[in-house]
Amino acid sequence: MQVSITVNGEQRTDEVEPRLLLAHYLREVRGLRATNIGCDSTSCGACTVIVDGLSVKSCTVLTAQADGAQVTTLEGLTGADGELHPVQAAFRAEHGLQCGFCTPGMVMAAIGVLADNPDPTDREVREGLEGNLCRCTGYHNIVRAVLTAAQAGPAAGQVPQAQEVEA
Amino acid sequence: MIPTAFDYVRARSVDEALAALTEHGEDAKLLAGGHSLLPIMKLRLAIPTVLIDIGGIPDLSYVRVEGDEVAVGAGTRLFEIERDEVVRAEVPLLSHVAGRVGDPQVRHRATLGGTVAHSDPASDVPTGLLALGGDVVVQGPAGRRSIPVTACWTGFFETDVAADEMVVEVRVPRTGSSGWGYEKFTRRENDWAIVAAAAVEGRVALANMAGTVVRAAATEEALARGASIAEAAALADQGTSPSSDMHADADYRRHLARLLTRRALETAAAA
Ligand SMILES: Cc1cc2nc3c(=O)[nH]c(=O)nc-3n(C[C@H](O)[C@H](O)[C@H](O)COP(=O)(O)OP(=O)(O)OC[C@H]3O[C@@H](n4cnc5c(N)ncnc54)[C@H](O)[C@@H]3O)c2cc1C
Ligand code: FES
Ligand code: FES
Numbered sequence: 001m002q003v004s005i006t007v008n009g010e011q012r013t014d015e016v017e018p019r020l021l022l023a024h025y026l027r028e029v030r031g032l033r034a035t036n037i038g039c040d041s042t043s044c045g046a047c048t049v050i051v052d053g054l055s056v057k058s059c060t061v062l063t064a065q066a067d068g069a070q071v072t073t074l075e076g077l078t079g080a081d082g083e084l085h086p087v088q089a090a091f092r093a094e095h096g097l098q099c100g101f102c103t104p105g106m107v108m109a110a111i112g113v114l115a116d117n118p119d120p121t122d123r124e125v126r127e128g129l130e131g132n133l134c135r136c137t138g139y140h141n142i143v144r145a146v147l148t149a150a151q152a153g154p155a156a157g158q159v160p161q162a163q164e165v166e167a
Numbered sequence: 168m169i170p171t172a173f174d175y176v177r178a179r180s181v182d183e184a185l186a187a188l189t190e191h192g193e194d195a196k197l198l199a200g201g202h203s204l205l206p207i208m209k210l211r212l213a214i215p216t217v218l219i220d221i222g223g224i225p226d227l228s229y230v231r232v233e234g235d236e237v238a239v240g241a242g243t244r245l246f247e248i249e250r251d252e253v254v255r256a257e258v259p260l261l262s263h264v265a266g267r268v269g270d271p272q273v274r275h276r277a278t279l280g281g282t283v284a285h286s287d288p289a290s291d292v293p294t295g296l297l298a299l300g301g302d303v304v305v306q307g308p309a310g311r312r313s314i315p316v317t318a319c320w321t322g323f324f325e326t327d328v329a330a331d332e333m334v335v336e337v338r339v340p341r342t343g344s345s346g347w348g349y350e351k352f353t354r355r356e357n358d359w360a361i362v363a364a365a366a367v368e369g370r371v372a373l374a375n376m377a378g379t380v381v382r383a384a385a386t387e388e389a390l391a392r393g394a395s396i397a398e399a400a401a402l403a404d405q406g407t408s409p410s411s412d413m414h415a416d417a418d419y420r421r422h423l424a425r426l427l428t429r430r431a432l433e434t435a436a437a438a
Contacts, residue, residue, distance in 0.1 A: 001175060018175035018218070040168050042206055045272065054246075054275040060205050061276070064175050065198075065222060112271060130357040131270025 003067040007032065008076025009160075016063050023047045023058035025066075026073055034074035034104045038133070045132030048105035048112075049073050050159050055112030057131070072159040074104040077111075079160065086152035087111055087145070096145030098136035106132050110146045114157030119150055170208035174217045181306055181335055184221050188331050189308060191217040197333055198222065199242065199281035202273055227280070227335065230254055235341055236301065237261075241280025241334045245292070246271065248279060258339050260347040260367050264295030267349065270357045280334040283319065286326045289359045289375040291351065293320060297372035297380050298347075298365035301339035307332035320379035342367055346438030348431030352423050354414070361414050362423035364403070366431035376407040376424050383407075386428055396436060400429035 004013045007030055014029055026032045026049065038046035040059050047059040050072040077085035084092065087110050097103040106129065113120060113128030120128065125146045126139075134142060149156040176191075178184035188195055196215035198204055199222055207213045221227065227242030230251045237257050239248060248254055249266035268274055268282070268291050282292045283303055296303075297320075302313040305328050314327050321327055328334060347367040351360045351374075363374035364383070369390050371383040385402035402425075409420035 017172065019170045019172055021169070024169075040209070042202065042273065045270070048272055055272050056275050057272045060202055062175075062198075062201065062205070062218075064177075065201065065220060067177075109272065112275075116271075127356065128271055130355075131272045 001064060003063055005063070005066050005069060005071055007071045008073060018062065018064050020063045021059055022049070022051075022056075022061040022063050022066050022071075025063040026058060026071070029063075032073050032075050036101055036104055038101065038105075043131075043133065044102070044105070045109055045129075046102055046105040048108040048132065050108055050111065053115065053159075055109050072108070074107060076159065077107070085111075085160070086156040087114070087149040090145040090149035090152070090156075091142075094141050094145040094148050096138065096142045098134075098138045102132060102134045102136075106134065106142055110142075110149065111157060111159060113146060114150055116157075118154055118157055120146070122147065168209040170205070171211060171214050173215055176217060176219045178219050178221050178224060180224060181221075181227070181333065184219055184224065184333060185306065185308065185331070187217070187219045188333065191219070193330065195219055197284075199278040199284075200244065200276040201281075202269075202277045203281060203285045203287070221280075221333070222278070232257060232341070233338075236338045237341055238336055238338050239279055240336055241278065241283070243279045244275060245277045245279065245282070246274040249274060257341040257343060258299065260295050260299060260342065260349060260365060261292075261339060263347075263349050264291040264365065267291045267351055279337055283337060284326060284328055284334050286320045286322070286324050286379065287359075288320075288323060288377060288379050289363075290380070291349075291360065291363065291374065293380045294360075294363055294372045294374040295349065295365045296337065296339065297382060298367050298370045299339045299342065300370065301337065303328075303334055304336040304338060305329075305332040306335045311335070313338070317382070323378040325379075344438070346435035348434030350427035350431045350434075352427060362409075362420050362427060364424065364427035364431040366428065366435045371403065371428055371431065373403065373407065373424055373428070376404065376409045376420060378408070381407060383424070383428055386432075390432075396429060396432045400425055400432055403428035 038044035351363040385405035389399035404421035
């Protein structure tokens with residue numbers, strides 16, 4: 001079947017099998033390998049991306065279900081000039097990663113948390129990231145990073161191309 | 168993990184979805200949020216050959232006050248129910264149980280119709296609905312009919328919804344400022360309930376105490392004849408048939424049902 005999906009501002013039409021998972025589409029068809037597959041069973045959040053403004057676990061979404069959608073992956077956060085998204089910058093500043101495997105999903109989920117709630121408490125950040133596991137268990141710094149990112153203002157809860165793309 | 172191959176049909180209306188269900192019969196499955204169906208297809212515990220995607224049907228997603236009820240479209244996502252101002256004001260227990268499902272990413276996808284139709288005995292929203300009362304509205308080739316929530320969940324992953332029908336709406340009575348309580352016992356915040364209890368207006372429903380969500384009938388009868396909360400809650404596990412698994416054995420589940428019922432009733436009474 002044909003799907004037409006805008007990823008990080010770039011629209012493309014591809015021929016895919018109906019059973020192709022969005023995570024595999026992003027990695028294998030679009031060549032965007034930042035999105036990791038950890039548990040492959042909707043538990044760890046490593047595969048989190050933003051679809052039409054909402055954080056979702058791409059290992060549990062069919063590519064077909066994203067037909068016509070706007071998808072943002074970690075690759076889509078950095079500006080053309082290499083400037084980091086406020087959440088990325090905060091993860092760097094606060095040492096919000098160790099091995100880095102969970103980080104792409106954590107960053108995308110954190111943007112989702114801040115989109116809902118631009119000024120969260122420590123507890124609200126922890127609840128908002130309940131669907132993301134860090135095997136290195138660096139949760140304190142991750143939470144600190146999200147709280148730091150919130151200080152950057154509303155941009156921390158937005159994805160860049162959501163503003164650029166017009167229907 | 169990759170599901171077996173299937174044909175994909177995108178339904179643009181309830182009529183298109185029903186026509187596709189009739190055409191493809193037993194081999195077809197409706198796909199809503201996909202957060203119960205896709206995991207079991209990836210494990211190849213379900214092998215439908217046709218998926219009918221109802222996730223894009225626009226007029227299935229709404230919240231409306233109609234008389235003394237609130238009507239919620241089957242396609243409404245759980246995060247929308249959690250946040251909706253009308254649901255929060257008119258049926259706060261429903262908003263709360265929607266917000267207790269999984270994690271934010273799951274609630275961004277999972278739908279009301281999907282969680283009702285899936286009929287998992289541990290699920291939060293059916294537990295809340297069973298305590299609230301109301302009806303599940305289904306549509307099939309013969310038109311619409313209402314199933315009282317007390318008759319909707321008939322067995323483990325089984326409902327009264329026929330194979331050629333789909334859930335289109337859920338109608339719940341407006342409980343407004345009535346006190347309510349929901350107690351969900353988990354090891355980690357985003358887990359499924361080991362046991363949960365919902366209480367509102369003297370009705371109590373339990374998750375994971377039988378093959379379906381169930382009402383705590385003995386507790387309700389005791390409350391109706393004026394028993395104290397402690398006396399009534401001590402009867403909460405009567406008539407239930409909890410299972411034992413790696414999370415809890417049956418006796419422990421019975422203990423939890425009594426304890427969580429008492430706490431839920433106390434919270435409801437304190438409002
Ligand atoms: C990681 C994870 C954690 C979760 N945690 C919880 C939890 O804590 N508590 C909880 O209650 N649930 C939990 N869930 C389940 C979640 O609520 C499910 O997504 C939901 O139960 C199913 O909704 P869905 O829209 O995704 O349905 P789908 O997966 O699309 O469908 C489920 C079933 O219902 C059928 N169906 C769907 N819509 C309709 C309809 N309108 N009419 C008739 N049949 C229909 C489908 O054919 C399928 O058989 C969790 C899920 C995941 C993945
Ligand atoms: S890989 Fe998708 S949630 Fe773990
Ligand atoms: S940094 Fe290693 S899994 Fe999170």
